[in-house]
Amino acid sequence: MDSYIIESNKKKSRMPARLDLVQSGTGLILGVFIWMHLLFDSSIILGKGAFHFVSKNLELAFLSDTGHGFPIAVFFAVIVIGTLFIIHAMLGVRKFPISWKQHRIIRDQMQMMNHSETNLWYIQVVTGFIMFFAGSVHLYVMFANPGSIDPYLSADRIVSGHMWPLYLVLLVSVVLHGNIGLYRLCMKWGWFAGKDARKSRKTLQTLKNRLIMFYLTIGILGLLVFVVIGINHRDNVGERYAAHATAIEQVHAMEDTRESEGVQTLEESQEPEESPVVEDNQDLEESPAMEESQELEESQPVEESHE
Numbered sequence: 408m409d410s411y412i413i414e415s416n417k418k419k420s421r422m423p424a425r426l427d428l429v430q431s432g433t434g435l436i437l438g439v440f441i442w443m444h445l446l447f448d449s450s451i452i453l454g455k456g457a458f459h460f461v462s463k464n465l466e467l468a469f470l471s472d473t474g475h476g477f478p479i480a481v482f483f484a485v486i487v488i489g490t491l492f493i494i495h496a497m498l499g500v501r502k503f504p505i506s507w508k509q510h511r512i513i514r515d516q517m518q519m520m521n522h523s524e525t526n527l528w529y530i531q532v533v534t535g536f537i538m539f540f541a542g543s544v545h546l547y548v549m550f551a552n553p554g555s556i557d558p559y560l561s562a563d564r565i566v567s568g569h570m571w572p573l574y575l576v577l578l579v580s581v582v583l584h585g586n587i588g589l590y591r592l593c594m595k596w597g598w599f600a601g602k603d604a605r606k607s608r609k610t611l612q613t614l615k616n617r618l619i620m621f622y623l624t625i626g627i628l629g630l631l632v633f634v635v636i637g638i639n640h641r642d643n644v645g646e647r648y649a650a651h652a653t654a655i656e657q658v659h660a661m662e663d664t665r666e667s668e669g670v671q672t673l674e675e676s677q678e679p680e681e682s683p684v685v686e687d688n689q690d691l692e693e694s695p696a697m698e699e700s701q702e703l704e705e706s707q708p709v710e711e712s713h714e
């Protein structure tokens with residue numbers, strides 16, 4: 408009798424369906440988050456100034472009087488994303504093959520059927536497993552250092568902090584997992600199904616493959632740019648780009664003041680050359696802001712006398 412009650416309770420349970428819904432919901436939010444995250448992150452391809460601008464705005468710098476932003480915003484974002492990440496992973500583990508035997512059976516069936524959707528499911532299992540470790544390390548680093556999102560500090564972390572292998576593995580895993588996951592969500596819940604289901608599936612498959620190529624390209628390019636910046640910045644680990652940006656702003660301000668006072672030559676004041684930050688750093692000269700400053704100087708007689 409007892410076993411009958413347990414059996415009938417089991418049949419009535421809506422729990423698995425609810426858990427599936429939560430897994431889809433958290434997956435959807437995380438997938439869209441990763442799209443945005445990799446877009447923002449790859450702003451480094453456009454230059455240190457672009458990444459600095461993006462990261463400061465994500466820290467809500469436009470709301471602060473000093474323009475420094477609030478690293479606490481990043482801290483809260485990490486808590487929210489980290490919680491969703493853990494919930495999503497815990498629910499995903501339910502579907503993992505839990506023994507070598509189960510794993511072998513699945514592999515044998517996959518080889519026999521060669522069914523594309525089953526292959527995608529297997530990629531989800533493998534990449535999800537990798538992300539569980541690599542994603543946790545990354546989220547913990549961000550949780551512990553919320554104020555450290557800066558072109559130089561990030562590049563230092565990637566090169567001098569030896570994070571690049573982890574980021575490379577995480578990048579490939581998350582791009583595959585996120586885009587395949589969003590594609591499977593559309594299939595599962597019938598989003599964008601249209602009138603002709605077969606045609607819609609083909610369109611979604613093409614979109615998924617293009618998104619994977621796009622995000623892998625900008626992700627790898629962005630990582631390469633970070634690595635180059637990190638290698639050039641190895642002797643100044645821990646120094647912020649913001650310090651350079653401030654120095655450049657000071658140079659601009661000085662030039663403006665001198666201009667408004669009608670001063671014609673730079674020889675009269677050696678202050679910009681004496682600035683230790685500007686003088687010693689090659690990277691600064693390559694930065695978009697400095698290029699801008701040089702262009703400005705080139706258009707004035709001041710630069711000619713300087714040369």
Ligand code: HEM
Pocket residue numbers: 441444448481484485486488489492538542545546549555556557560561562564565574577578579581625626627629630633
């Ligand atoms: C709110 C939470 C998160 C924040 C604040 C954050 C922040 C960052 C930052 C600043 C970088 C640049 C490198 C660095 O400074 O170390 C980065 C890179 C990266 N993040 Fe996150 N991240 C978050 C969540 C995640 C999650 C959940 C994943 C995937 C599981 C992820 C995957 C990656 C990958 C793959 C890279 C390297 C991208 C590349 O340059 O190619 N991030 N993240």
